[in-house]
Amino acid sequence: MDALRVLAAKLQKRPVALCDSNDVDGIASAALFKRKYPEGVVVLAGPSEVKKWWIKAFTWDFVADLPCPGKAKVRADHHKTNAPCAEVEFYDPEAPAAAVLAAKALGLEEDPVARELVEAAVQTDTADVRDPTVKKLDLAIRYGFAEEKLAAIEILAKKGLAALDEEPLKTMAARGEEKEKLVLAIAERVPPRETLFIYNPVHLGISYRALTIELQKRGAKFVNILVRRARRRYRLYCGAHKDGVYDCTKVAVPLGGGGHKYAAGAQIKAPLLDAERPLRTLVEMLKPDVVYVLGPCNNIGPRCEEIKLPESLDALMRSGSGER
Structure with missing residues (x-):
């Protein structure tokens, strides 16, 4: 069209x-x-x-x-x-x-x-x-x-x-105002840390860029959120404090994305026979102390910690849907 x-x-x-x-x-x-x-x-x-x-x-x-x-x-x-x-x-x-x-x-x-x-x-x-x-x-x-x-x-x-x-x-x-309430509710549940790596196995129909910004307001200096949008399709959202030492382009560019030092992203497609590779790649690249998962960990690894979702979003996770 x-x-x-x-x-x-x-x-x-x-x-x-x-x-x-x-x-x-x-x-x-x-x-x-x-x-x-x-x-x-x-x-x-x-x-x-x-x-x-x-x-x-x-x-x-x-x-x-x-x-x-x-x-x-x-x-x-x-x-x-x-x-x-x-x-x-x-x-x-x-x-x-x-x-x-x-x-x-x-x-x-x-x-x-x-x-x-x-x-x-x-x-x-x-x-x-x-x-x-x-x-x-x-x-x-x-x-x-x-x-x-x-x-x-x-x-x-x-x-x-x-x-x-x-x-x-x-x-x-x-x-947007209704969706923002969900973003704030999720941010409230994430521990306040300088660096955060968050994995979302199902797209929830929220703005993940808005979530990175909200987490930065609450003290985070470097936030990376990996969202699984389909079996082999992922989206990275990175946010960093403008005056800090972290650079989002150093994460996004190697994955085929781009942006700014303080905000960047990438669309990532997993290999046909290795649909979990993007998550492993990000873990290897960022080396987080813990992977925070929006929903159940489901064998993500020993460093996984679950973030309980608001009830309205938890229902979406269970149904396996959420993308507009």
Whole structure:
């Protein structure tokens, strides 16, 4: 469907953008593009999806908060693991958010709505959310569905954070607030330690990035969460204190991922005949004193300690489901 949308846009000579789907920074960058080019078409993708053949087949007018998709005219990004590649690069690994660079690339630095969106991206991407409205936007985007996010981009481009008073953002934010309660309940059960390695054998439909941030607020300096999303498919979430000695890229990059020193991740696929290897690999790499498991240990190893889940999530674990 997205490929057809881009093809139609190309035939109509409308500009096309590719932006990160996962967080406020990517969504804000997409909204900035739509503010500059209301007739433009936005496609949302995760970092691992830019390798898809159809994404690499097109020349993108604007790319933000993502690795190079192959052919791009302008790209705005701040991930040190994403090498520059576009005809015109707005690339600065020291920038607090890609949206800062996107606003510059699009000539919107003095636009009041754009400045509001950039500030929201900076607060969320640096895990320093001070504005309750930005917090609400963060929750909305974390738990929004793909079509909701595209609709949200349209209204954010026109109204900025005032869009939170309208649909679909109202429903998205309400959903996020309920999910946040589960994240806080889990964080409450995890022992306060400087370094934490957590394994989740079933995806629970929560934001694990939000969980890393919450655990850091409670004293952790280095958090790695490995989530098993299918029999052979895993996702790593890493969070580290920005001013500490730990570097998340040193964990994520060897596993085929990327990100920042203080936040990185990786999609990991296990070998066909060794579905447990990613867990063993992370244990060997991180050498944790203990592996904390969200749910039963189930022979994880002698260093395993179970974290009892809230009842609503425990039911999901028993049923073997939980992913939206």
